[in-house]
Amino acid sequence: MNPAAHHAASDSGYRAEPLLDFVTRTIAREDDVLRDIRESTPSKGLPPISVGPDEGRLLHFLASACGARTIVEIGTLAGYSACWLARALPEGGMLHTIEYDPKHAQVAEKNIARAGLTAKTTLHVGAGMDVLPRLSALGPFDLAFIDADKAGYEGYARWAAENVRSGGLVICDNAYLFGNLHRDDLPSDHDDAPKVAPMRAALKLLADEALFSSCAMIPTGEGMAVAVRR
Numbered sequence: 001m002n003p004a005a006h007h008a009a010s011d012s013g014y015r016a017e018p019l020l021d022f023v024t025r026t027i028a029r030e031d032d033v034l035r036d037i038r039e040s041t042p043s044k045g046l047p048p049i050s051v052g053p054d055e056g057r058l059l060h061f062l063a064s065a066c067g068a069r070t071i072v073e074i075g076t077l078a079g080y081s082a083c084w085l086a087r088a089l090p091e092g093g094m095l096h097t098i099e100y101d102p103k104h105a106q107v108a109e110k111n112i113a114r115a116g117l118t119a120k121t122t123l124h125v126g127a128g129m130d131v132l133p134r135l136s137a138l139g140p141f142d143l144a145f146i147d148a149d150k151a152g153y154e155g156y157a158r159w160a161a162e163n164v165r166s167g168g169l170v171i172c173d174n175a176y177l178f179g180n181l182h183r184d185d186l187p188s189d190h191d192d193a194p195k196v197a198p199m200r201a202a203l204k205l206l207a208d209e210a211l212f213s214s215c216a217m218i219p220t221g222e223g224m225a226v227a228v229r230r
């Protein structure tokens with residue numbers, strides 16, 4: 001099948017909004033606490049850029065599927081994805097989540113407490129590349145979720161490849177880079193221009209079969225790349 005035919009066949013045309021809403025209600029089952037954390041984020045002066053309910057459930061699923069007890073998240077925002085991840089942890093499990101902006105971290109801390117997840121979550125305030133080297137001593141980790149500054153993805157993916165256990169998962173959100181991942185023609189003053197090379201480098205690393213036994217792009221709206229550490 002040629003690539004164009006493949007895309008036509010996979011876009012079956014019946015995935016209308018009402019069907020997707022039904023699936024979100026049936027499968028994601030975002031409860032009132034999570035919904036309020038997500039919906040109240042803009043009113044607290046933070047951008048509405050958290051993952052959605054389906055992606056939150058997907059993170060919960062992936063953490064559960066690999067039996068995660070220890071997780072590192074880079075990019076906390078208001079703690080929405082952190083709550084989904086921490087909820088997948090067993091008693092005694094720990095999520096380390098890293099946030100650069102102290103205002104975001106303050107909101108996240110309250111949300112995580114409201115969700116009853118403080119005992120399973122450690123919030124680190126600082127830049128990912130400053131905090132991650134300190135976390136290495138606590139590893140290896142079962143899962144790393146990368147969802148912060150896109151220009152930093154290559155460095156975060158390298159750290160994750162070195163600090164996630166065999167059989168653990170490395171997950172990169174926004175892997176389509178807002179539709180610009182494949183573009184070689186972005187004007188140099190385009191916001192995403194400096195992010196193309198680090199995002200491609202991160203994905204190349206995840207697709208490296210010497211390091212990861214399998215890598216897939218989950219076709220969420222933003223693209224979520226997932227790889228299993230060899």
Ligand SMILES: C[S@@+](CC[C@H](N)C(=O)[O-])C[C@H]1O[C@@H](n2cnc3c(N)ncnc32)[C@H](O)[C@@H]1O
Nearest residue numbers: 050051075077080081100101127128147148149
């Ligand atoms: C897309 S948001 C994270 C959304 C969150 N994972 C969720 O789905 O609920 C990205 C976050 O990364 C933070 N950030 C940006 N640069 C960072 C850095 N160098 N280190 C750590 N966090 C950073 C931003 O302040 C922002 O809160």
